[in-house]
Every structure is written in C-alpha cells, then in structure tokens.
Amino acid sequence: MSHLPALEASLELAVTRSGDPQPAIYARLFALHPAMEAEFWRDGSGRIRGEMLARSFEMVLDLAAPHAPEGGQGIGGWGSAFLGTEAVTHDAYGIPRAVFADFLPIMAGVIRDTCGDGFTPAMAAAWDLVLDRAAATLAALPGSSMEARVIDVDDVLPPRDERGIFFPMR
Numbered sequence: 001m002s003h004l005p006a007l008e009a010s011l012e013l014a015v016t017r018s019g020d021p022q023p024a025i026y027a028r029l030f031a032l033h034p035a036m037e038a039e040f041w042r043d044g045s046g047r048i049r050g051e052m053l054a055r056s057f058e059m060v061l062d063l064a065a066p067h068a069p070e071g072g073q074g075i076g077g078w079g080s081a082f083l084g085t086e087a088v089t090h091d092a093y094g095i096p097r098a099v100f101a102d103f104l105p106i107m108a109g110v111i112r113d114t115c116g117d118g119f120t121p122a123m124a125a126a127w128d129l130v131l132d133r134a135a136a137t138l139a140a141l142p143g144s145s146m147e148a149r150v151i152d153v154d155d156v157l158p159p160r161d162e163r164g165i166f167f168p169m170r
C-alpha cells in the first residue's frame, strides 16, 4: 500500500485551509531555535527559505513513496539520498545535526495542526513513515561534531551599506 496519496491529501487540505504553510513552518523553527534565524542572513528576499522548503516538500513526497519492491519500509531512493547530502551541506552552514533533524517534524506538525480535525489516521501513518525514514537516514550517516557555529555577521562582513557588491543577496 502506498502512503503517498494520504500524504498528498494532507498537503492539499492544509493549503486549502490556510494557504502557504511557509510562514508558520519558519516561525515554528525560529521559536524552537531562536539562534538559527541569523543563519539566513544571506536570504534578504526569502528565496533561499522558499527553495529550502520547496525541496524539503519534494523530499517528503519521495520519502512517502514506496521504494522496496514490496512497498517495504526500508530507506533508500532519492529522498533519503537528498536528506543525507543536505545534512552534510548544513554541517558547513553551521547547522547542528540535532537542529537539522527537527525540520521535518516541524513541517509535519504544521501540516497536522493546519489540517486539524481533517487530519486522518491514514495521513498520520504517511507522515509517521516519512519521519521514520528520515530518522533512519540521519542515524545511518557518519557523525558530525554537532557543534553550533554562531556567527555575528557584523564581525566578519564590511559595513552594511558596502556589502551588496561583494556579497550578493538572493
């Protein structure tokens, strides 16, 4: 049995009820990890956050899809591979693995809460599968130091009005 239709239905319902879930998802991320908001200092337009979330939803859809021939519960496929590479990429951004691992549960929580009483057991099972596969993928990765690297932008960049030319904002 594929969990994908239930996962898709949860996204459709959430968007029908509340529109774009992006503001709620990032609000929840920054409420849980206030120091992380500054990590998006390059993202003047919001496009990086938009791309990050769009790719994450794409990944969620893949993680919900059957991969093993019998539709089994193993990890594998593009979604797992993408999650693994992004975990390593985010090491270089200075995002601790433990914070990185919170993002999918935050997305799941916002979709569940937005669906409210329309969130069915089948939708819950689909999201549980996604979260289980993601956790298994991250647990199987080689470790990182998990140390947060918090940057004070004003310590490392030229004065704010001279930055644009050297550090293009997207």
Ligand code: HEM
Residues within 6 Å of the ligand: 036, 037, 039, 040, 042, 043, 048, 051, 052, 055, 056, 059, 083, 086, 090, 093, 095, 099, 100, 101, 102, 103, 104
């Ligand atoms: C499932 C988890 C996550 C995935 C799949 C993911 C994916 C991505 C992707 C694809 C980008 C590149 C966007 C672009 O420039 O086109 C990105 C950028 C970024 N992500 Fe994530 N992300 C995740 C979790 C997080 C978390 C929890 C944080 C914590 C704050 C974070 C912080 C960042 C930052 C700061 C950037 C921008 C880096 C820069 O170019 O300046 N990410 N992410």
